[in-house]
Amino acid sequence: MDLTGKKVTLxxxxxxxxxxxxxxxxxxxxxxxxxxxxxxxxxxxxxxxHGDGLxxxxxxxxxxxxxxxxxLNAVIPKMKNAxxxxxxxxxxxxxxxxxxxxxxxxxxxxxxxxxxxxDVSEQHIGMAAxxxxxxxxxxxxxxxxxxxxxxxxxxxxxxxxxNCIYCTDxxxxxxxxxxxxxxxxxxxxxxxxxELGFHGHHNMGMxxxxxxxxxxxxANRIDGSVAGLGAGAGNTPLEVFVAVLxxxxxxxxxxLYKIMDVAEDLVVPLMDQPIRxxxxxxxxxxxxxxxxxxxxxxxAEAKYxxxxxxxxxxxxxxxxxxxxxxxxEDLALTMAxxxxxx
Amino acid sequence: xxxxxxxxxxxxxxxxxxxxxxxxRSEWVEPVWMVGIDPESEGLKRAKEMGMKISSxxxxxxxxxxxxxDIRVAFDATSAYVHAExxxxxxxLGVIMVDxxxxxxxxxxxxxxxxxxxxxxxxMNVNMVTCGGQATIPMVAAVSQVxxxxxxxxxxxxxxxxxxxxxxxxxxxxxxxxxxxxxAVGGADKGKAIIIVNPAEPPxxxxxxxxxxxxxxxxxxxxxTSVHNMVKEVQKYVPGYKLVNGPIFDGNKVSVFxxxxxxxxxxxxxxxxxxxxxxxxxxxxxxFAEEAYNGTITLPERG
Numbered sequence: 001m002d003l004t005g006k007k008v009t010l011x012x013x014x015x016x017x018x019x020x021x022x023x024x025x026x027x028x029x030x031x032x033x034x035x036x037x038x039x040x041x042x043x044x045x046x047x048x049x050h051g052d053g054l055x056x057x058x059x060x061x062x063x064x065x066x067x068x069x070x071x072l073n074a075v076i077p078k079m080k081n082a083x084x085x086x087x088x089x090x091x092x093x094x095x096x097x098x099x100x101x102x103x104x105x106x107x108x109x110x111x112x113x114x115x116x117x118x119d120v121s122e123q124h125i126g127m128a129a130x131x132x133x134x135x136x137x138x139x140x141x142x143x144x145x146x147x148x149x150x151x152x153x154x155x156x157x158x159x160x161x162x163n164c165i166y167c168t169d170x171x172x173x174x175x176x177x178x179x180x181x182x183x184x185x186x187x188x189x190x191x192x193x194x195e196l197g198f199h200g201h202h203n204m205g206m207x208x209x210x211x212x213x214x215x216x217x218x219a220n221r222i223d224g225s226v227a228g229l230g231a232g233a234g235n236t237p238l239e240v241f242v243a244v245l246x247x248x249x250x251x252x253x254x255x256l257y258k259i260m261d262v263a264e265d266l267v268v269p270l271m272d273q274p275i276r277x278x279x280x281x282x283x284x285x286x287x288x289x290x291x292x293x294x295x296x297x298x299x300a301e302a303k304y305x306x307x308x309x310x311x312x313x314x315x316x317x318x319x320x321x322x323x324x325x326x327x328x329e330d331l332a333l334t335m336a337x338x339x340x341x342x
Numbered sequence: 343x344x345x346x347x348x349x350x351x352x353x354x355x356x357x358x359x360x361x362x363x364x365x366x367r368s369e370w371v372e373p374v375w376m377v378g379i380d381p382e383s384e385g386l387k388r389a390k391e392m393g394m395k396i397s398s399x400x401x402x403x404x405x406x407x408x409x410x411x412d413i414r415v416a417f418d419a420t421s422a423y424v425h426a427e428x429x430x431x432x433x434x435l436g437v438i439m440v441d442x443x444x445x446x447x448x449x450x451x452x453x454x455x456x457x458x459x460x461x462x463x464x465x466m467n468v469n470m471v472t473c474g475g476q477a478t479i480p481m482v483a484a485v486s487q488v489x490x491x492x493x494x495x496x497x498x499x500x501x502x503x504x505x506x507x508x509x510x511x512x513x514x515x516x517x518x519x520x521x522x523x524x525x526a527v528g529g530a531d532k533g534k535a536i537i538i539v540n541p542a543e544p545p546x547x548x549x550x551x552x553x554x555x556x557x558x559x560x561x562x563x564x565x566x567t568s569v570h571n572m573v574k575e576v577q578k579y580v581p582g583y584k585l586v587n588g589p590i591f592d593g594n595k596v597s598v599f600x601x602x603x604x605x606x607x608x609x610x611x612x613x614x615x616x617x618x619x620x621x622x623x624x625x626x627x628x629x630f631a632e633e634a635y636n637g638t639i640t641l642p643e644r645g
Contacts, residue, residue: 058534059495059553059595091537094514116541117502119510319542326497326551330599333587 001216003250009221010252011045011197012038012238014267015075016087018229019051020292021275024064028074034266035075038226039082041258043238045108045221047085048075051231051292052323053112054086054101055093060326061292068097072104083107087138089323090120095127102131110166111157112138114321115145118153122160129161136197137162140322143173143288147185154186164195164221169210170322172203172232172285176213187218197221200236202228203285205277207236208244215250226259227267232291233281239263280308287316296325300332305341347631348412350375350437352401352428353419354385356506357442360608361417361620362389368624370631374411377401401428408435414641415627418443421508422515433466436642438630440623441469444515450523452476453625454575455483461629464639468626471523472516473615474498474537474550476622477583481552481598482528484572485589488564493555494530496520499538501545504613513537530554548602548614549586556594565589569598579625580618581605 015031035046049068050056057064066074068086076084085108086101098109109128111121121137128135137157142150154165167182179198186196198214200207200223211222224241228234239259245252277285280298284291289312297308297315311332320327336342349371351358358376365373376389381398390396395411397403407413415438418425425445432439441448448467451460452475460468470476478496485491498520509516517535524533540546569589576583582603589598602614609616633639 058536059493059555059597060497060536060551090513091517091539094517096514114539114541117510117539119507120513120539122511123514318546319540321538321540321542323536323538324499324540326599327499327549329590329597330549330551330587333590333599 001212003212003215003245003248006215006250007220008215008245008250008252009045010043010238010242010254011047011085011221011223012043013047013223013225013235014227014229016047016049016051017231017235018225019064020231020295021229021234022270022272023295024050024062026065028066028070030270031071032074032078034226034262035082036078037262037266038259039079041262042254043082043259044253045085046075046082047087047110048072049086052089053093054088054097069100069104072101072106076105085110087112088124089113090124092323095124098124098127102133108134108136110136110138111162112140112168115139115142115150115153118156121157125157125160125162134164135162136164136166138166138168138199140168140170141290142167142182143169143171143178147182150182151185151189154190158190158194162194164197165190166197166199167214168199169201170290171288172201172207172291173288174210175204175206176209179210179213180217183214183217183219195220197223199223201230201285201291202233202236203277203281203291208241211236211241212244227263228275229267229271230275230291232284232294233277234275237263280312283309283312287313289316290320290322293325293328296328300328304332304336306332306335306339311335345631345635346370346372347414347627347634348372348374349415349417349627350377350404350413351417351419352377354378354383354389355419356609357419357616357620358417359385359388360616361419361623362392362394363607364605364620364624366392368628370628371415371624374413375404375407377404401431405431405435408432408437409644413437415440415630417623417627429467436644438627439467440626441467442619442623444472444519445469446519450527451626452479452483452523452527453579453622453629454480454572455527457626457629461633462638470619470623470626471527472520473500473548473619474516474535475520475523476618477548477550477600477602477615478552479523479528480572480576481569481600482524482530482554484568485554485556485565485596486529488561488568490557491530491554492557493532494524494528495534495536495553496524497536497538497551498615499540499546499549500615501548501612502539502541503545504548504609504615505539545610545612547612550600550602552598552600554596556596560591560594560596562591565596579621582611582614583618
């Protein structure tokens, strides 16, 4: 693989996807410290919100320590070069949240839908594009359908006004060949001006390899998270990816030692649990289950005595999609009843 | 006089047709007119085969028949954009409007919670909220009838096949309207609504999760009884309304997990979200008919 001179825009997820791993409890001080560290290291784009995006604050996903508005207002004024992005899942957040984010100074809106439901994003993508924001269509759980289906849905988002399309491996299920096929088809069929992105999870240990495959196939935006802080076994660990890109002479613009230090000195000390491929995270990847289900399944195991792994496999079998966290406790209750535990 | 109220259904799509099939079994409401805008539409052809009078030029094509045919109730299953005009024209002729669109120009109606009140006041336009609202607000109300609820949140998961382009283009309307009705009808101080669309095949049954935060420590026995009673009330018009798990209690949080199976009239059984709308709309008109028959309300005068 030759990535010499290829321009890669790195997008940090630690303050959004990482919120899942922190049960949405990062403090404003922690957010500011990490984001200023990333800005200083040369990371161009940093995502900040509740783990489930704008408006994710809920009993279902968890109430955060602060509102999205408070986090955005704390971080954005401190940025020297980095821009800030916000995620929005239609059905959870609304265009009201989108306008709030824009008013806070958010540069990039990423509108996320399940990989077959792009048509619920029309009003949000349309609004963000109309407000002249960097507008991204984010197709989640992209492993569940064919490359042709992803292309069909990507074209819808492109038609609503998205200037960048993401192939999102929310379950950390994909292997590099699948990434190459999907990104490759998008690259050959979408408008040449439309940027492509890849968002990986490390549940099968493939996040770095998948991200490289994505760049090789034509993606120029790659999501990662400093120290991997993210749902499941975490996102593509950014400091590792930067080192790999360095060795491959790709053009990423990030200071390797500085981002290593952010990972080691700021992020690792605040982790509530090691972010690693434990048996439950591995099950997410293996069974193709949404990564943020991990801690919910582990809590259900503690509460009802049903193995998290069994819960996750059954959720995969049922074809659950992102956002269905409520089904975890429901399923644990049903399984516990069947086993006579309650 | 016949105790049945004669009805016009506006919108011969999935909802309108399902409503028609349910109405043909009703003891209180008799379907007479089906109104569409496309003479070639499957829905209008189907309605004609089912013995309905049809208009293919909107309600303007049948307004002059309203008095002659003694039409007393209308069901609007079109869109929020045209609802206001439909409602104004029919209300002027003394026709009660049951609004199945998201227009919500009249008060929200969730039958087991506030239908009796609307019927006794002869509200001329009632809105059926949303599918997620019909499935969940009875549960929020079951808790708030026992003690104060400071926050109510509902999560509706529907199969991809059961939601049409209108909902998809304006999914924010669903979340806003439902959250508003969780407060206004459910009785929560603050409401939140989330909708998830799931494309699994075979399609999954509508699932609904309701979380409430009570102000004081929840009275578990009283809430459990109230929830079970409310489930029975909804089952009177949606037999497939089922409590899967709960209520379960965690501190001040009360959670119930529901499943809604439709009757499978015109819409498949998994589309409990659409079924609960048509069933609630029909139940609403039936209550008006019952109240009129009992003399508790007097329908608008006709010469």
